[in-house]
Amino acid sequence: METRNTPPSTSIAMMRANSLASLAQSEMEALILSGALKPGDRLGEAEMAERLGVSRGPVREAFRALEEQGLVRIEKNRGVFVRQVTIAEADETYAVRAVLEGLAGQTLALRASQHEHGTLQTFLASMKEAASKRSMKEYADLNVRFHQFIVDASGNGKLKEIYDGIIMTLTMYRNTTLVRGNSLEVSLMEHSRIVNAICSGDPVEARQAMIDHVESSQRRMHATQDD
């Protein structure tokens, strides 16, 4: 009885939860999102099977899942391709992202604990420091985590699930175009406004600050694109 309640070791838990197909899915997802596999690249079954050390069956299953995730496009009898995200799709995605982040912001403004206020302030301070050091990489990492934190802390699992899909689409768009990072100063100012609104418990201002920030990010995307 007691042994039943002992947490299984990590490797046993992993074996229990994952088939070769689901592991293949995770591997290829990581390859696509990291940019190792580029939009438009063709993924051959035999090639991926050999690369991942499995047979073609699990690779085929993984392809079906990846297609439904929006990461690849299956063309019958011709192969599987990493999906390309157009600027039009990116724009549509930003419009949706704005209202979802607005919902996250206003929800969190109403429910954030003192501890979460502290976390937001810590993010802000870290981003200020990264900005002063002109460390683009560090700032970008903090930026992603800051947004994720707000969505997570809103407590709406469905919102988070959809938001993750949206970030994935925008990541693929960036992989398509090799878009470079954002303007630090403007982004930092906008983050500051967001944190202030949430920490002062103002849902209307929090929502608007999130929306304005996403729209500003979208405009910066276009500015980079038109270089």
Added chain:
Amino acid sequence: METRNTPPSTSIAMMRANSLASLAQSEMEALILSGALKPGDRLGEAEMAERLGVSRGPVREAFRALEEQGLVRIEKNRGVFVRQVTIAEADETYAVRAVLEGLAGQTLALRASQHEHGTLQTFLASMKEAASKRSMKEYADLNVRFHQFIVDASGNGKLKEIYDGIIMTLTMYRNTTLVRGNSLEVSLMEHSRIVNAICSGDPVEARQAMIDHVESSQRRMHATQDD
């Protein structure tokens, strides 16, 4: 050259575009959304393969896709189950639905053509007629199509794609609980407010009317549930 530009017959086009796996996916999706397969039901590979007249391979592939769509839950070595949607998930979904329909409403208020205005008015008239006949089934059908029309006409494909997933989740929730239809009169009044806002080109009012309507629908869901 001319034969190349001739539209292929429907069956040829279908064969070109669909593998057995994708057809199996569509079949099972329809079975689940129609309620023929209930939340919690177990889908055996051999059983579905026999039922659909294919081998297990395409069924397995279809299961991977269905899982990613959120329609089923795969438990390794144990089987595949139609996913059950809890009321908590339904509530989260409604919160997201409200802001997405709000976006659709405000977007359409800014861009609707006269023709689309006419379509909205036609929907309203048809719903009034169905309500006066107390035809719940007809009203429900019009209701779904009215909402879909607004989202489609907003012109944002990403919004539509996400919205479709949300409607699917709420459909599965309804299949879980056998929730019955909504209150006709309130719904009709709210639809009327939406149509007026869109047709008068008022994005702020259109957005708010959509949000209020979805929230009202959510409250009615709870009222039915607490019976």
Added chain:
DNA sequence: ATGTTGCATGTTGTTGACAATCTGGAAAAT
């Protein structure tokens, strides 16, 4: 009587083989 072990059965996960399809290059026709 209760708890544990072992085994048979049914099902899932994976692999390999075969059929079907597509593509590119060579040969034939114009």
Added chain:
DNA sequence: ATTTTCCAGATTGTCAACAACATGCAACAT
């Protein structure tokens, strides 16, 4: 020279066989 046809090779789609796993029941031990 250009266009059309044919074919070989590579790849995808499906099927069937085998290995692995989970579950339920009977037998055994306490």
